[in-house]
Amino acid sequence: MKLNAIEQELLETIADLHKIPTGAVNIRKNGEGILRHSSANIEVRPKSDKPGIDVIVAPNTKNEAVHIPVMITMSGVKDVVYNTIVIGEGADVTVVAGCGIHNSGMEKSQHDGIHEIIVKKGARMRYIEKHYGSGQGSGERVLNPQTLLTMEENSIVEMELVQIKGVDSTIRDTKAKLAKGASLVVTERLLTHGNQKAVSDMTIELIGADSNAQVISRSVAKDNSKQVFRPIIIARERSKGHVECDSILIDHGKISSTPAITAEHPDAQLTHEAAIGRIAEEQLLKLMTLGLTEEEAEDVILRGFLQ
Amino acid sequence: MLKLESVELQIANGNENVSILKDINLELEDNKFYALTGPNGGGKTSLAKVIMGIYKNNKGKIIFDGRDITNLSITERAKAGISYAFQNPPRFKGMKIKDILRISSDNNSLRARLRAVGLCPQDYLDRECDTSLSGGEMKRVELATVLSRPSKIVIYDEPEAGVDLWSFENLLQLIRDHHNKSNVISIVITHHERVLSLADEIILLADGKIVDRGPSDKLLPLLRTDSRCCWEDNCGGNDNEIKCY
Numbered sequence: 001m002k003l004n005a006i007e008q009e010l011l012e013t014i015a016d017l018h019k020i021p022t023g024a025v026n027i028r029k030n031g032e033g034i035l036r037h038s039s040a041n042i043e044v045r046p047k048s049d050k051p052g053i054d055v056i057v058a059p060n061t062k063n064e065a066v067h068i069p070v071m072i073t074m075s076g077v078k079d080v081v082y083n084t085i086v087i088g089e090g091a092d093v094t095v096v097a098g099c100g101i102h103n104s105g106m107e108k109s110q111h112d113g114i115h116e117i118i119v120k121k122g123a124r125m126r127y128i129e130k131h132y133g134s135g136q137g138s139g140e141r142v143l144n145p146q147t148l149l150t151m152e153e154n155s156i157v158e159m160e161l162v163q164i165k166g167v168d169s170t171i172r173d174t175k176a177k178l179a180k181g182a183s184l185v186v187t188e189r190l191l192t193h194g195n196q197k198a199v200s201d202m203t204i205e206l207i208g209a210d211s212n213a214q215v216i217s218r219s220v221a222k223d224n225s226k227q228v229f230r231p232i233i234i235a236r237e238r239s240k241g242h243v244e245c246d247s248i249l250i251d252h253g254k255i256s257s258t259p260a261i262t263a264e265h266p267d268a269q270l271t272h273e274a275a276i277g278r279i280a281e282e283q284l285l286k287l288m289t290l291g292l293t294e295e296e297a298e299d300v301i302l303r304g305f306l307q
Numbered sequence: 308m309l310k311l312e313s314v315e316l317q318i319a320n321g322n323e324n325v326s327i328l329k330d331i332n333l334e335l336e337d338n339k340f341y342a343l344t345g346p347n348g349g350g351k352t353s354l355a356k357v358i359m360g361i362y363k364n365n366k367g368k369i370i371f372d373g374r375d376i377t378n379l380s381i382t383e384r385a386k387a388g389i390s391y392a393f394q395n396p397p398r399f400k401g402m403k404i405k406d407i408l409r410i411s412s413d414n415n416s417l418r419a420r421l422r423a424v425g426l427c428p429q430d431y432l433d434r435e436c437d438t439s440l441s442g443g444e445m446k447r448v449e450l451a452t453v454l455s456r457p458s459k460i461v462i463y464d465e466p467e468a469g470v471d472l473w474s475f476e477n478l479l480q481l482i483r484d485h486h487n488k489s490n491v492i493s494i495v496i497t498h499h500e501r502v503l504s505l506a507d508e509i510i511l512l513a514d515g516k517i518v519d520r521g522p523s524d525k526l527l528p529l530l531r532t533d534s535r536c537c538w539e540d541n542c543g544g545n546d547n548e549i550k551c552y
């Protein structure tokens with residue numbers, strides 16, 4: 001299979017793919033699977049009843065990755081996809097999802113990815129989802145991911161949710177349920193510019209004893225863009241949770257962040273913090289004393305912050 | 308040579324202007340090591356910031372090697388060879404120590420630069436310059452960012468603050484080596500008698516004015532008798548330091 005320059009750029013940006021990976025992979029373009037293969041331990045198969053795939057990772061699979069990027073390169077596409085990912089007991093794998101839209105036309109292009117992820121007992125998963133939009137067209141680039149994560153006993157998940165740039169509108173809905181001893185870290189990085197809008201809702205339920213979750217969200221709203229964050233951690237058992245939202249405003253960006261914590265058990269320990277503000281003046285000054293211009297300094301600070 | 312002519316600085320505080328620096332006249336010669344001292348709030352940091360361009364003087368001129376730099380931006384002054392190690396260096400979320408070292412100089416020997424300030428590169432290169440670093444660690448990183456820059460003037464704002472006594476002598480040696488190697492004007496803002504005694508000249512700044520200035524061997528005994536710290540009796544402080552007014 002040959003990729004053109006735009007497809008190449010999208011894949012590199014959202015999935016760090018510089019060539020077609022040799023392991024388990026599914027690449028979806030403009031609503032159709034264009035490349036799919038399984039590996040010995042990771043099966044990738046299309047769903048029979050609706051668009052989307054099942055990714056089945058065999059128990060005890062170690063150090064493997066599966067790439068399931070989505071590209072939209074045409075204007076006026078609305079793609080809805082249902083993916084189910086099951087990580088077998090004791091496995092340790094990386095899942096690289098992500099979506100890139102290149103819209104150079106006038107019509108809206110939209111991708112709604114609905115992911116159901118089950119991480120079995122004692123398994124570990126690193127999940128990376130990057131979103132990116134490009135193209136000069138006036139047509140909107142819209143991404144609405146829904147993720148439903150079920151974590152079984154003693155499983156470990158690290159999620160990195162990143163929206164790099166160019167996405168006009170996003171409504172992100174993430175739900176997670178953690179069984180006994182499960183551990184979840186979600187890091188979210190978001191940059192909006194122009195007139196973009198981003199909403200992120202997250203509900204994490206600590207259902208089993210000694211489970212723990214951390215949500216660390218960092219975002220930058222530039223120009224006239226708007227962002228809303230509503231992460232909630234609910235502790236139903238003896239468990240620990242921490243939510244942190246940290247945002248920088250540039251120009252006329254607007255951000256609302258309301259991290260919430262709910263304890264339904266006397267031994268729950270939950271904390272939250274949120275901060276919104278401009279770049280600290282002293283940071284700009286310091287970098288300027290090292291010879292950077294104000295614009296260069298701002299750029300360096302934001303890149304570090306969103307790393 | 309750096310020359311300040313009738314420099315004044317006012318800063319707006321609420322709806323009135325407070326006078327911070329008053330008619331400062333100062334000539335600093337190449338290759339000399341200056342210690343700038345005086346009570347807290349005397350204006351030392353403000354003077355450093357005026358030289359760096361962080362504060363804009365309301366009156367007077369700053370002449371650097373014959374060139375009027377009064378209207379140059381911070382960036383332009385940095386490029387012209389003025390360096391300033393902050394008294395309270397800011398923290399950066401997400402920026403690694405190696406990142407800020409790279410910004411400060413394209414000299415690639417990051418490890419050597421960290422070792423020089425007493426930070427083990429193995430442990431520190433990938434640490435973030437955020438609030439997880441202690442005050443003393445941050446001061447060392449700050450020093451590392453300044454020492455590798457090609458400078459003609461280097462101002463160190465209380466480099467000893469937060470640094471443990473044992474490392475202090477090493478840091479001081481580092482500053483002196485840099486001074487001797489690079490033909491710079493060094494200005495160390497300090498309360499430390501050891502630094503004062505090593506300086507070619509001491510400048511005493513109080514209440515926004517230059518109160519006295521002279522060679523270390525003349526001024527230091529004066530400072531010792533006149534303005535010796537009396538914390539010893541009051542609060543058990545260290546009598547190596549200059550009295551607070």
Ligand SMILES: Nc1ncnc2c1ncn2[C@@H]1O[C@H](COP(=O)(O)OP(=O)(O)O)[C@@H](O)[C@H]1O
Binds near residue numbers: 320348350352354
């Ligand atoms: N940005 C500022 N805004 C208001 N007051 C300031 C500002 N910077 C300095 N000052 C005031 O100027 C005086 C001198 O401060 P500073 O230069 O930091 O003194 P030093 O470094 O000698 O302790 C102090 O009274 C301080 O409160």
Ligand SMILES: [Mg+2]
Binds near residue numbers: 351352353394464
């Ligand atoms: Mg000071």
